[in-house]
Amino acid sequence: MRYKACHVAPLGVFSAFGIHHKRSRDISEISPLHIRFGRNDNGSLMFRLTIITLCFFLSFANQANAASDIEVAGDTIQILIPSIAYASTLYLDDNEGETQMYQSFFTNLGITYALKVGVNRTRPNGGNYSFPSGHTSASFQGASFIHARYGLKYAIPAYIGAAFVGYSRVYANKHFTSDVLAGAAIGSLSSFYFTTPYKGLNITPSANKGEYGLQVSTSW
DSSP, X not given: OEEEEEEOOOHHHHHTTTOOOSOOOOGGGSHHHHXXXXXXXXXXXXXXXXXXXXXXXXXXXXXXOSHHHHHHHHHHHXXXXXXXXXXXXXXXXXHXXXXXXXXXXXXXXXXXXXXXXXXXXXXXXXXXXXXXXXXXXXXXXXXXXXXXXXXXXXXXXXXXXXXXXXXXXXHTTSOOHHHHHHHHHHHHHHHHHHOOOOOXXXXXXXXXXXXXXXXXXXXX
């Protein structure tokens, strides 16, 4: 269900955000919008945070001259992505999202390591517990959580980082490609199973017959 309302505020309120209008009315109704506008604008934090994933990837990849360099980059990014996902729920005071992050994270962890022990596939380098890739499942769990909760546009850098993590595991001779694909699937499904879209407010400018204001919409 989607509800919409339009309020027009005095010039001073909008001037704080660089928005101007010609007429004003319903001054008493603008205070909640003024506060919520600032909170809603912070939603872009997800993109600013997840872009760090890509920056880390580029930083390490540009310096990589051996498998160990790429492996270190992958090790770093696989911790960074879920950390960004979790930190986003805290920054936005998203208690429901925090709970869903816990559910998807620990479900992914449990399934991944249960399969590792149960299958006990030999790694390409001779080690044990190759299937599925834990690094890849953790990375895709974080990226998919951001996607499912806050939207694909915020998750694109995280997905790029997660794909690099999977590549790094194969490149470093730690996993087969099938291990990585299975890890990506498990991590993604764990997040999409538990996670629902964030129910925040959307605020956009509106104009009608010379009156200017904000259009506020929400859904649940």
